[in-house]
Amino acid sequence: MSIKGQAFIAGAFEHPTRNAPDTSVAQLHAEVARGALADAGLTKDDVDGYFCAGDAPGGLLSMVDYLNLKVRHLDATETGGSSYLVHVAHAAEAIALGKCNVALITMAGRPRSEGVRTGTVVRDGNPAQPDLQWENPFGTTAVNLYALCAMRHMYEFGTTSEQLAWVRVAASHHAQHNPNAVLRNIVTVEDVVSSPMVSDPLHRLDCCVISDGGGALVVVKPEIAKTLKRPRVKVLGAGETIKGQSGGDVDLTYTGAVRTGPAAFAEAGVTPADIKYASIYDSFTITVLMQLEDLGFCRKGEGGRFVADGNLISGVGSLPVNTDGGGLCNNHPANRGGMTKIIEAVRQLRGEAHPAVQVANCNLALAQGTGGRLGTRSGSATLILERE
């Protein structure tokens, strides 16, 4: 059994806010839920499955009650920023099994308003978590745990800061067309490598923005999708995993996408060469480069050359990536970029991306998420979507 063709993304909504000091996180969840349902042409009462992750205040209990949903299927899978890609896959599984017909997935948060120094501060976490006593005392933060991967990648494969910078340059070229993006200025490789060093070799412009906001998706069974007016985006394949420190057999040269990419491609029955557009989680520039390798868009170690010279810029390169500006320029709500990765892939498949970045004849797209920290533990999730 497979989820291929068993479910469609019928509604997608990205909150336009990037700074929401006067809106509660719960309210943001409600606003994106309403937005995605309106986009689909469905109502709250049509929802019979609900999905949320660690950003949802009070989890399923509070959110289902707050939104006043009457659901028969629930899922609060939490794998950091990759959670929402997993949710789409799980929603497709549930729909295929008849456990629900209309699945609502929401995410929202306001780290900017709350003054969270997302990348550079040691976060307490759960004191019962078995790993933190072996990490936090050494000053581990999001940025330095991704920097460790970048350093090793440079050592093993000769990747350069200038190559990493091209990921940011591409994002900035896309973000100039996104009126909601936090950063709309075009930057050059020189701008990136001359920005202040945060944690070697990652400069400030190798890091994503910190922003408020959120997004939501509505996943429905095929019979319902066919009754709706929106272009149909079919779920073709998916993969999910966690990659950790392997009991001390640490290998920082790859991400969990080495497992989730092949799984998703096999289920979808397509190859990387077939993909017209890719949303690739971009917490940091290195995150994109490594996932592109692991998904098979280029060979391991060749990511630096692959991303260089505008190869990720729509209309310029061979693989348009993150045409909304991504986490590097557009937004990174709740410090979780997986939702917006799916939403931009849906826009591309519907032909509703900004005309300046819309990929011609975009019938097949991939969305890739990473969650947690690539240097210690990270989720990976891959989705392959098709315009029907």
Place this chain on the structure above:
Amino acid sequence: MAISESQPFWDAATDDRFILPQCASCGRYHWYPRAICPFCFSDRIEWKPASGKGRIYSYTVMRRASVPYVVAYVTLEEGTTMLTNIVDCDFDALAIGQDVRLVFKPTGSAPLPVFTPAPATA
């Protein structure tokens, strides 16, 4: 801070002894310490004195901090790789592959296992 399955490590550290968990069933060292072997799920974990010698697998100078510091993974002579700091050295002279040796850094509670460049061998 410490929890029971890792307490022997911190107790030894307080005595300036560096020990590692080794599985008596599969023979492998692991990190971070667990009561159940992460390779074979045996509970026959034994604490073994370790050399404190290792090599930098990866490192980064965290500069966005009031006092810059180095986060690193060090691969120990015993074969397992641990997250740590590199201290008491010129951060800009560090390199992946460099030999390092363990030093215990005093803290308010148990000393922390960190590393410093090993003296150059002739």
